[in-house]
Amino acid sequence: MEGRHGQKKEKAESPEALKAREEKEAVLVREYLGLKDSLKEIVDSNRRDNEALKITTALLRKSPDYYTIWNVRRTILKEGFLDNANEETANIIYTNELEFVQDNLRLNPKSYFMWNHRRWCLENMSKPRWDKELGMVGKFLEMDARNFHGWDYRRYIIRQVDLQDGQNKDTVLARAQTEFDFTTAKISQNFSNYSAWHNRSTLLGKLVENLTEQEREATVDNEFDLVKNAIYTDPEDQSAWLYDLWLIGREQRSISTLGASVISFNPLEIVVAFDEIVKLRHPFTVSTRIDHVAIPLAGEWRATGSDASLGSVWIFQQAPEVEYGPSVEVVIFSDDICAVRAGSTLPAAVCFELETLNQDFASISGRLGRLEIGKNLMYDVTKRIGPIAEPAGNLETQERSKKHLVTSLTTSGSMDDRVALLDREIASVRELVELEPDCKWPIQILSTLLSELRKTMSIHSSRAKEIDDECIELQEKLISIDPLRQERYEDRRTQLVFDRETLSIVKDSKRLPEVEFAENQPRDLDLSMRGLTHIPISSYFIHLDTLNLDSNAITSTRFLRNLLSVRRLNLSNNLIERLEGVQHAPSLEFLSLEGNQIAKWEDVMAGFVFWREGKLSRTGATVKVLLGLNPVVENEGGEYVLEKRWEDVGEVGVQIQWQTDEVRLAEEVQLRDDEGVIHMEGTRRVSATVVEFDAGAGH
């Protein structure tokens, strides 16, 4: 029967019929092009008369999405008619326009330009009938409840009417309630409706403002109930999950100030570490006490790395020829920094008091001093300290309330309430995971809920460890059931594994969920074979001496900039394609990059391009880099390039030396054939297993 269907259609579209149709269409196209030409004439001749208007009408009927014509039409209307019209005439014109738009809208209810033209009319009318507009858009949403143009327009109408009723709070609130009920109705008809859920969230925010804590709680419970009904009915529906996620809310991220240390006494150098990348808005205040009088200490703050204005580790270098006393204070006000990641703030000003009396770094010459922990005292600043420079912000307002800030309705202010809510939701979503073990949404939400819960507890508690372990498992489950988003889950997993593996480095700050450096820092850290895709918080590693990242999935070495103390770093068997940031690792002596993806010689050199600007050149160290099992080949011009990976060529040691004052590295590299360093086989492939960069020779 189906086949017959097809045949019939074919028959109907006989050559004659096809020709007739084509002719018909050709007429339409000619008409349209004719109209377009006339329009051009109008625009060129500045005509603003009735005939011009008619042409735009005809054109817009044919092609309502041609927005230039709408613009032309408005100009004609304004200059040709409205400018000289009295109020009554103008209203008639606008009303006609509204009807015209409505005519067109029914053909194309998702055209931006028509909804826009409607707004223009209403905003210019003396007495716009918003009630009629609401009725109209209601009809459109009845026809298609998911037309976001309709929803957007509806909100616009409500905003306009609310503005008129600005004084009358009750009316505005009652209207919000009506709109809220409207979303309820639409969601009941079909809950797979982002627009309706979204509108609901905006209205709910308004409605709960005037509620007591108890009423608010009941409201939130009601919403959870509604959205859970949707989720249980269809767990694959994303719109309901997103609303659920919005209801759960996220605890606002705060920036943790991990700690500060003196790394050099002459000149004075201080390092401050944060747990995320921040931008400096005002230099942190550094002062010293001389004879009980605090005086500001001049100097410069720079982030590590080549972009000195952005980073998670900041270094202060004292201006030359300035004396400082037995202790130095660093004060960081909330508005001194802003986070790169949206939503993160430094909740309160922080002060570090650093002892400078006992200058313990005996032999600093040429080498960095070892970073020590425990030499600083960190506390919240609640009052101004001495005559330091006036901060831009007001200290009083920076005082942090003990409230648990959550970005949603569930703000109760009490940590216990938050925990109770999270526990309840976790139990509920666990039930769903049990019912739908292969559905990605409940697992993701469970992971989010657990992470939120973890923020309410000490990172060293056993519960926190359980949560971390479970979350890691959940990510692994997600990778297996939703391989399309594997990389996203792997990044999340990396974050979780990183948190778990670095517990020895940080401890709870007195302000949960912030953290700070633990008193006793580990020297060595083995993070090999952890499946890490990146180093989420490299500032954690500023005290490390040896770091093993063998056999992970790391793609970038930019984190090297913050590894101020690392001497030995194993990055073998990762996915690195370029060596970056080596010059900013001031203590680096040994780096293994064996078994990576470094495809070009230039990509090795890239790490040293700014050699002279980096710390390394100043300290004059020699770095040994292992590059075995990376692709390297000599090209036709005799240059050494890294191309395809190869494993079949035996190890060949290459010693590369160059002077630090020679700039163009690629050209300066001397490869000495006669020492048997380079081995050529029948092929043109060559292996550079060890490249030793001696940076010290020039100094």
Added chain:
Amino acid sequence: MADMDSLETTVFDAIILGTGFTQTIVAAALARAGKTVLHLDENDYYGGESGAFGFRDLVKWADKVATPVSTVAKADSDKIEFDKLVAKTYNHVEIQLYNANQGTIIDLAPVIDANKGASAEDRAKAIEDYINATCTPTAPSKETNEAIETIASWAASSNQGATAKNFTSVSTHQIHALEELYKTTRKYNFDLSPKLLYSRGPLTNLLISSGIGKYLEFKLLERTAVYEALTDKVEMMPTSKEDVFVSKALSLKEKRLLMKFLQFAVDYENQQSIWEDYRDAPFTQFVQSAYGLTDKVLTAVVYAIGFDGNDEATTADGLKSVKVYLQSLGRYGNSAYLCPLYGVGSELAQAFCRVSAVYGGIYMLQHGLDKHVVDKAANKWQSVVDHTGQTLQAGQLICSREYLSVDMDAYLEARILNRSYVSHCILVTDRSAFGETTLCKTLFPMGSLVLNPGETPEKRNEHTISVLQMCGGTMSCPSDRYILYIWAESDTADGSAKEELTAAIRKLVHIPSDSRSLKAPASSEEPVPESTPAPTSETKALGDASNEDQPRMSLDQEMDMEQVRQEILKAEKKLFEEADTTTPIPSRPSTPGPSSSGSAKPLTKMFQKSKSSVSLVNNGSTPAPVALFSLFYKRTTSWPRVPYPIGSEKLTPLPSNLTLLKPMNHSLDFEAATEEARAVFETLCPGEEFLPPTPEPEDHAAY
């Protein structure tokens, strides 16, 4: 008349007797395939056992089937005794008008007794005179007289049947009620075999593919309710995703389990491993053990969705009907069932007849038939002789049982081992039994009702009782009236339809003088409007609202953007006028209503709103409808189940070129009948396409 009855041609490819639903499809298909078709019906209406009537014709029909046909001592074996066989098909016919105790009561017993010896007609006349003399109606209308006449004839009916017992006395109220029904007779379309269509079932698909559905209009069935014995409540079932979402009767986990089951059922054919072991086991067993839907509510939901008339459905049956249901959901809206307007069966039958006629089929209603001519030696049917003596020949005869000759019927009768019947009730009420839901079906599961409360041994309903409520919106009754069709399969001829169905009616309707039925509504003193047929504004508004909420639709109105645009086109013109009244935009600041003050209130309102959407019916909030008129009857659907039962060998088998069609079954849908028609057609015309699309001249013009 004689001219019309005589035909130019008397030889056809096929003669079809009876315009029952199945026959009409076969007729249309044969004519469409180029066969010459003669289609006759002894009745003066289309549809046969699926016929639909106005009120007056319903009463006429009921009186006719209730009256025993005077039997000829020994009819010739080739005689067609249509009236006799029809009357044999229908038993336990009973008509009742309620509120016998309201108004003036006229005791008829003395008149009846006094005229015991007289003929039924004379007795009726005497009763009629007596009523007229006793209550002397003021300004009697034609219908008043007709009502009195009818009641008199019921009271006088000679067989002392159940109807007569209901009219040993009569109240002025009853006379008024009947008068009212007569006055509005044309507004009623009573279905003898009420049914629905699946939106995406074989019949609907056939109507669409053949183009026949173009002329039909439909409404969507709104809800399905199930009676729960434990709570003694009739509850609306969440039978769609949206219903499940808003349902308060299901817990979250139950919602998930249910949806999961439904998701499986849509694709059950590809997941055989899950249900293979249960294939022939009862469907409920599969649902409970394999899908863990053990909860009462869940079982009820699956039952509401999957019940298609067969209480002994196997897992294979159940899954099939659940799948059809689910596929049907959403095609035309949030419902799986379509209800044709103007009476279900007869409209469809006529639509198929129309196609048959367009392709040359000849139609004659009210055409008396005399006998069949069969070539005994070859066992071939040859012709049928009509009441004018005309011999009508054809290669094939297709008919239903009523058109068999005495011989043929005896053969069929001998082969029937298990008797089966359908008990029917047509009930007219004054308001919806389901509040705002007006077009709705209800199921009373087998064993859920006690048929003889207070007696021992207890008798329970042995089969599911189905109830279909129709409203003015389906053009089957006036807008201030509702029709409840109640029916159930029955295994015995003994129990009356009334005995078998009343228990279900009691749960939905207030039956005056039946204390076990629902309580009378508070304002029930005058539930029947007095002779002036002015419906109260309240009920009228309700009727109107239902018309608007559930728009009529034709089959090409699938839910898609095109429909949306059409709808906008229609709504467009009145938009501005309507906007004033329909939009609940809060007033301007100049009129701050006292109700809108109090800023903390709105949210509590919101909770009430969402919690009050509990889908219960008869929870006391809506007044119970009052029964006004009822007609009970029991229809025989007995059919041989085995091909060659022992004992029938001696009888002459049916002629090989006679195709006998089954009686209309008791299921909710037409699917079995549609499949039967297709099978018959495919046997008769192997290789031909069954009802291909009707080409339309406009189609070509469109391109």
